[in-house]
């Protein structure tokens with residue numbers, strides 16, 4: 502019987518690499534397993550919020566990511582179905598912040614390299630197919646190859662619908678907003694700038710993120726029913742859908758060349774009732790996924806690694822029981838995400854009603870400070886509760902200054 506590792510991390514996306522690095526920084530022995538071989542693709546809008554820079558710096562990865570030359574994003578522009586647009590900048594007090602856009606294959610491979618550099622043992626091509634349990638505790642993982650790896654803690658960072666989330670239980674498709682997503686990488690999109698774009702159209706929305714070089718990420722999210730015409734003809738479906746539902750985006754992408762075939766996934770939203778049990782915590786998308794409209798996924802994945810490292814470290818040092826560690830993580834994760842998820846649901850409801858989306862956009866167009874505040878929330882450095890209180894609603898109702 503091999504000795505138990507302190508921590509086994511399942512999945513080497515942003516959640517898995519962040520958790521590995523933060524625990525390694527505390528001196529623990531960490532093994533990271535990923536089914537894929539890197540660089541691997543991940544369907545994503547690839548716009549990352551400014552708050553990610555703080556987390557990357559804490560991981561010692563800031564210079565590595567900056568060295569990839571990501572496209573700096575200074576804010577967001579939202580276009581309503583009737584063409585009304587509003588734009589906000591990432592601004593905190595007098596300070597101008599920036600997010601960035603970068604191919605996930607490059608970002609994730611770099612973060613995995615950082616994990617290796619600080620002493621995390623990384624095994625690629627290692628698919629986990631279940632956890633090992635003893636007396637109600639998770640005590641290791643089982644690989645598809647048949648090998649088992651004993652561990653004092655397992656961190657499930659294997660994304661939506663992963664084996665880790667199934668091992669915690671209570672996983673179900675979200676009841677409302679059953680949406681699918683399609684992502685394209687295109688060369689030659691017209692009128693790109695230094696903001697991320699969100700175009701609200703019939704039945705969903707389409708994001709544009711300018712990537713380094715002459716490339717852009719164009720991704721749309723629509724109700725599952727819209728994807729019935731997609732089977733076996735994704736590229737044609739993608740172009741037709743832009744013409745039909747997002748004509749302003751279509752006009753800017755007609756002359757483009759795809760650098761890779763489009764990819765689609767869904768249903769997107771997964772509700773997770775519990776995120777931890779003794780010996781196992783769920784991080785990143787494995788901890789539940791709502792909707793990419795407010796674009797927090799990568800930052801939240803990194804942040805969940807930072808949150809988990811506290812209680813896992815305490816438990817490994819014998820300062821708390823596995824039960825306490827699991828409850829602490831559950832609590833802190835909920836506190837960190839509750840308001841943003843609530844706002845996200847509210848925005849999804851607005852997006853689903855074109856007349857309401859147009860009216861809200863017209864209100865916001867003439868209120869630059871409110872736009873900055875909203876974009877700051879999307880950027881994860883302004884608390885989301887600011888947009889949930891009566892003050893914000895009143896601000897939208899009063900005549901513009």
Ligand SMILES: Cc1cc2nc3c(=O)[nH]c(=O)nc-3n(C[C@H](O)[C@H](O)[C@H](O)COP(=O)(O)OP(=O)(O)OC[C@H]3O[C@@H](n4cnc5c(N)ncnc54)[C@H](O)[C@@H]3O)c2cc1C
Nearest residue numbers: 512514515516536546547548629660682785786793798799
């Ligand atoms: C359409 C769309 C657009 C999005 N746009 C944005 C955006 O613009 N900005 C943003 O911040 N977020 C966005 N997101 C969300 C973001 O992509 C995710 O939140 C983020 O990737 C979560 O990171 P993660 O580390 O939890 O999981 P992932 O990045 O999915 O990594 C999971 C890893 O686990 C591995 N794995 C899976 N199963 C196993 C197994 N059984 N054994 C071993 N390894 C396994 C996989 O190979 C993978 O490497 C978007 C998502 C979608 C769907």
